Amino acid sequence: MTMPLEIITVPCLSDNYAFLLHAPGSGMTALVDAPEAAPIKAELDKRGWGLDFVLLTHHHPDHIDAVDELREIYKPSVVGAEADAHRLPQLDVSVKEGTAYSLLGEDVQVIEVPGHTVGHIAFYLPKSNAVFTADSLMALGCGRLFEGSAAQMWQSLGKLAALPAETMVYSGHEYTQANGAFALTIEPGNSALQARVADIAKARANGVATVPSSLSLEISTNPFLRADRHEVKQAIGMEGIDSEEVFTEIRKRKDRF
Template identity: 55%
Template sequence: MAELVTIRCLSDNYAYLVHGGGQTVLIDAPEAAPILAELKARGWSLDEILLTHHHADHIQAVPEIVAATGARVTGNAEDAARLPRLDRAVRPDESFDLCGEQATVIDVPGHTVGHVAYHLPQAGLVFTADSLMALGCGRLFEGTPAQMWNSLSRLNALPGETVVCSGHDYCAGNGAFALSVDGDNGDLRQRLEDTKAGRRPCSPATLEDERRTNPFLRAPQLAASLGMKGARDAEVFARLRRMKDEFRG
């Protein structure tokens, strides 16, 4: 079974190491020092870096890490012009060998139009970066609300026990917003209490956790309380995303 290591980088980024099948893989490269330190502490050599999207806080450490480890770089062929040089260009719905199993590329536009996620079904992991996030979702810098809703729906179709590894620790802000629109949700309140007490991390969390507590996945259930009964799910999501953008709680 693959081993997962979460690494905090910069002020609020997450990077992840997956170790299994005689291979070590890094998902996103926000900051070199903590990643290289973790590799050294565990005695692991890095084989590959998977990139989810082109934003600097996910790719800026690639040159330094490649220079130190010789790792090859994998990313979305359809966004290659905005990524560091790719040794392996993959496309949505493509599968490839990773850590002794087949990983699948999932198209998740919205935050950016070239954003992808990586699903390792045998390990029960999905790396979603700034698409589906703990208690939230990424801002729509390039894509449309409909694109992001479709992306979240695609991820939501994975098995509930899948562990969602997102790109940032935005738990305080996301949790406060979630309470503002779904305050009667006992699962949400319990999750926030458990995180505050140190009984569980906010991220990673299972997809089932997100289904029960993430307002963006719960758009259909929140429609009536938003005065949108009968509206399409994507329209309810769009309203929630606008509300989050304007939220100052």
Template identity: 55%
Template sequence: MALELVTIPCLSDNYAFLLHDDESGATALVDIPEAAPILAVADARDWAITEVWITHHHADHVQGLPEVLTAHGAVVRGGAADAHRLPPLDHAHAGEETFEFAGHTVRVIDVPGHTTGHIAYHVAAAGVVFTADSLMALGCGRLFEGTAEQMWASLQRLMALPSETTVCSGHEYTASNAKFALTIDPDNSDLISRSMAIDAARAAGEATVPSTLALEMATNPFLRASDPNIRARLGMTDASDVQVFAEIRARKDAF
């Protein structure tokens, strides 16, 4: 039986995710921006949260954990590099480690840039990757701690996943990201279509997360540093990919 994915809006623009295996009853929670909406969904579905997977240390991704653990006796996983500033972990994982969830292999991917200890979780059996604030819908996380070189390398690791992979990112920033993307890649017909669909979805109160890796690679300017049209528009035809990426990130920071 396929793993079931549920997207849970939290706070003003965060997302948490539940990944449920019906056969075993195991349920993983990815990030904990606030407890109430997560517990409401779990209770409504009669799911016991058995694991919590933390992507990075920022408060809007961990602050609901104590209340969740009071209600559910879950095992907590997170990045080994950030163990000193995460809530207490039962399992601390380095990049490229794997662990088993309900008989399914979960790969941990190092994705520094937004923070130096950020990790992502790829569950091939579900065709999903939980990227939080590394690869985002039409964007990437601001470089609060890491460098452009680190983030570009992180995005390349994620781009190597199968194109049909569902990308579960951490925030509803897609509409503003689309406005910026159109300043970088204005003639991209896929981006124009996506921007219109995003506006319609938000007008209807619908989420724009998750997305797919194929859609991100076709429309997300942060993944398109090698595109000749973008390079020409930026006046960076002869620059390296990471230099183009850094310029796009700097422009977004000032947008």
């Protein structure tokens, strides 16, 4: 029987997260996103692990800047979006939605999630019950629309929301407390959201990461996933309006928040 992957959250820069995935059986290790080499190397050294794979979600510097340094030290295979190969570090494996890819003995589903950038991808590992979403679906939020449209992001979030509710969402930043403050302006009466915001305040006061979070928790509290809910439309005065338009309005409000 294959042992489950060990997943380690690695804080990087001021508010980024990278993730190490380790297979105890084979001893092989993968990294999702590479914001900063030093903390990643420190975590690997502490655990006596090498680095065999680097998976990249999108091209922004705070997700790829450490790739070359890590490649020089560990010689990992670098995996990223075929559509973004021209602006990612040199890829050893190019993937797109529908690509059959295996990592550390597990099947990986590549999900194209444009919005934050047009070439953003997420990696879903059904066996490990984990999805690595970076700056698409985030804890209590979603990424800013730097390149893609609101329509693209709404469709991307719909793909992620359709995953099993127990899936753990590994997103790319510690923005959760600020996202919670905004979410309360949309749904001040949401008791699940109120409880989550209180839990987040305690966690951050103790220096505890709020990532990962469960998809079920996001569905019950994240306003960007809830733009199709009657109670959300009612709360912001958009009853009867198309859900994509409601999402667009919520994203605009967050940009001004």
